[in-house]
Amino acid sequence: MSPVEIAASTLKNHIGANPYPGRGLVLGKSSDGSSWQQVYFIMGRSPNSRNRQFAANGGTLETQPFDASKVEDPSLIIYEAMLETKRVFLVSNGDQTRTLHDGLEQGQSMRASLKSREREPDAPNYTPRITAMLDLSGSAPEIGLSILKANKIDPELTDRHYFYPSAPLSGLGYGLTTYMGDGDPLPTFVGDPLLLPIEATVEETLDLYWNALDEDNGISLAVKEISLDGSASRIVLRNKYV
Numbered sequence: 001m002s003p004v005e006i007a008a009s010t011l012k013n014h015i016g017a018n019p020y021p022g023r024g025l026v027l028g029k030s031s032d033g034s035s036w037q038q039v040y041f042i043m044g045r046s047p048n049s050r051n052r053q054f055a056a057n058g059g060t061l062e063t064q065p066f067d068a069s070k071v072e073d074p075s076l077i078i079y080e081a082m083l084e085t086k087r088v089f090l091v092s093n094g095d096q097t098r099t100l101h102d103g104l105e106q107g108q109s110m111r112a113s114l115k116s117r118e119r120e121p122d123a124p125n126y127t128p129r130i131t132a133m134l135d136l137s138g139s140a141p142e143i144g145l146s147i148l149k150a151n152k153i154d155p156e157l158t159d160r161h162y163f164y165p166s167a168p169l170s171g172l173g174y175g176l177t178t179y180m181g182d183g184d185p186l187p188t189f190v191g192d193p194l195l196l197p198i199e200a201t202v203e204e205t206l207d208l209y210w211n212a213l214d215e216d217n218g219i220s221l222a223v224k225e226i227s228l229d230g231s232a233s234r235i236v237l238r239n240k241y242v
Helices: 005-017 096-105 202-212
Strands: 026-030 034-045 052-055 060-065 080-085 090-091 129-133 144-151 159-161 172-177 196-198 218-227 235-238
Touching: 005 129, 005 172, 005 196, 005 202, 026 090, 026 129, 026 196, 034 080, 034 129, 034 172, 034 202, 052 218, 052 235, 060 090, 060 218, 080 096, 080 218, 090 096, 090 218, 096 129, 129 172, 202 218, 202 235
Parallel strands: none
Antiparallel strands: 026 034, 026 172, 034 218, 052 060, 060 080, 080 090, 090 129, 129 144, 144 159, 172 196, 218 235
């Protein structure tokens, strides 16, 4: 299969036919080559996980409670999911977005910035922390992806996986999800970053992924459009509960 066919198949099978890939992110280039795009979605099974919505403020995407009176534990569900600094664009599934942002501003690398972070402490799932970075501050774009997940032998330890792929072709992106599917405990993501599709506009990409998410478990989805030189960005989003 061609890369485009692989991406379409992965979207269909890993996300569309999967009741619970969990939280997911994609970083890629629009199909017309005019911009970069970052995708982030959240899903939920428990009332606490489902009590969320996205809110955008400039280049920052935040998760917020839909009903603040029903929040049980905000520590792992309320965070900045997208941040920017000096033409570097970040997206993650937790408050490590802020950790990476602050580390980069201090001159640290992605790996060094995330060294202090561990997989999430939500035993027995031990949800991975997934992060993607698009760096447009240099002469050529640089992409980094990270997944911090529990060690198979001792889940109290964290295995750290980093990927620095070449820039994708137009219409393609690299993605990570927290889980391979539903289960108890939830099966953590395994393997290399996924190859996934990116449409021409952020609105089209938003529709593509929203329609692929499980209707019961999908909660919120956002797509950030980034100019090729990193000088401008905008976020479009959709929340299940409005």
